[in-house]
Amino acid sequence: MWEKRYLVSCIRNRSLSPDTTTILWRSLTPKPNIDVSDDDCRDQLRMDRATFHKLCYMLQSVGGLKTSRRVTVTEKVAMFLSVLAHHTKNRCVKFQFKRSGQTVSKHFHAVLHCVLRMQSLFLVKPHPVTEDSTDVRWQKFPPLIT
Secondary structure, three states: OHHHHHHHHHHHHOOOOHHHHHHHHHHHOOOOOOOOOHHHHHHHHOOOHHHHHHHHHHHHHOOOOOOOOOOOHHHHHHHHHHHHHHOOOHHHHHHHHOOOHHHHHHHHHHHHHHHHHOHHHHOOOOOOOOOOOOOHHHOOOOOOOO
């Protein structure tokens, strides 16, 4: 608690640079924690921790996503998944992750470009079901195109 009071007094006295103030303030404010539990991670990101970390590793190694000066890869991917999983607006993610709207938008698009670069790994082209298919699931549906 004393750290926040000290930081507020430094901001008022303007004894720290704006860059240093921002870094200190972000280090003192709580951020959404990815490594809490599998249930919480599933609720927030729609995947468990192991899958989330595998996705981050794939985006980093294969997709070329890099950690920026102040935002890690896991935080970028968490912002991206938060928008997709809950259909949240930029403002909500900005508040949740304590970032500016421009930062959220920039990193969302960076992750999106990596995912699109890796679409051959993530998306599989479906195979059409033939008329002579022996699979029981498709026998109930007659072929529509004749």
